[in-house]
Amino acid sequence: xxxxEHLESIVDAERALRAAEAKLMAEPxxxxxxxxxxxxxxxxxxxxxxxxxLRLERLADLCAQLPGPAMADALIxxxxxxxxxxxxxxxxxxxDVAYDYxxxxxxxxxxxxxxxxxVRALSELPFLLVEVGEPSAPKLLKRFLQHxxxxxxxxxxxxxxxxxxxxxxxxxxxxAGDTRDASLDEFEGPITVGDLAEHARQAxxxxxx
Numbered sequence: 001x002x003x004x005e006h007l008e009s010i011v012d013a014e015r016a017l018r019a020a021e022a023k024l025m026a027e028p029x030x031x032x033x034x035x036x037x038x039x040x041x042x043x044x045x046x047x048x049x050x051x052x053x054l055r056l057e058r059l060a061d062l063c064a065q066l067p068g069p070a071m072a073d074a075l076i077x078x079x080x081x082x083x084x085x086x087x088x089x090x091x092x093x094x095x096d097v098a099y100d101y102x103x104x105x106x107x108x109x110x111x112x113x114x115x116x117x118x119v120r121a122l123s124e125l126p127f128l129l130v131e132v133g134e135p136s137a138p139k140l141l142k143r144f145l146q147h148x149x150x151x152x153x154x155x156x157x158x159x160x161x162x163x164x165x166x167x168x169x170x171x172x173x174x175x176a177g178d179t180r181d182a183s184l185d186e187f188e189g190p191i192t193v194g195d196l197a198e199h200a201r202q203a204x205x206x207x208x209x
Contacts, residue, residue: 025065033070036063040074049083056081057089064093067101072108080121091124098132106136113143122152126159138165145171150180150193157182157196161203169204172197 001009024032036059043055060078063071075097078090098105109125112118126144129137141163144156153175160168175197182196 021062024062029066029068032066033068036066037070037074040077044077044081052081053083053086056083056086060086060090060093064097067097067104069104069108072097072101072104073111076108076112076118076121076125079124080118082120087120087124091128095128095131098128102132102134106134106140109140110143113140113147116147116149119149119152122147122149123155126156127162130159130162133163137163138167141168142171145175150178150182153178153180153193154182154196157193157200161200164204166204169201172201172204 024035027035039055040059040063043052043059046052046055056078060075063074063078072094075090075094079087079094081087081090094105105128109129112122112125116122122144126141129140141156141160145153145160145168147153147156157172157175160172176194178193178197180193181190182193183190
């Protein structure tokens with residue numbers, strides 16, 4: 001095949017994709033939700049990771065087109081994938097949904113925090129909260145700062161600095177002396193959660209209580 005023929009194949013595939021997507025979205029919302037949720041669960045369990053990535057990236061786009069709690073939960077499940085490229089796509093999709101349906105996403109985040117197991121997703125979500133900038137962000141960040149995983153707490157501390165809300169100072173102070181590892185690229189050598197929290201307090205220019 002020539003380059004032109006390859007290009008035409010790509011265009012034809014895109015046309016077919018759009019037509020198939022339109023047909024899917026014309027189905028009853030409940031049926032779409034059930035189908036997409038099941039597909040996300042199945043893709044996450046695939047041992048063929050390239051195939052899993054392909055499916056999860058496409059599913060993130062589809063889930064973002066349908067508002068509601070089930071799809072917000074599905075997007076967070078995709079955000080918990082081990083592959084960075086999948087998390088990027090899921091994060092962007094979830095951010096788009098959060099701008100339009102923040103309450104749904106916030107409740108999904110609370111459910112993820114209650115379950116506590118999706119550590120990779122929970123390490124990404126604090127930055128989404130800061131990006132959207134809704135008034136409830138500090139309240140949710142406080143919950144992230146109380147998570148058992150040092151990785152999640154470290155992400156929440158970084159997000160707290162970005163948010164620059166002094167109301168988070170007491171939650172940061174509560175982490176003083178926390179010896180869990182929170183090593184980050186911008187620090188040379190190991191750093192603990194307690195050390196990182198102190199850096200955050202200094203960045204927020206908050207005096208000791």
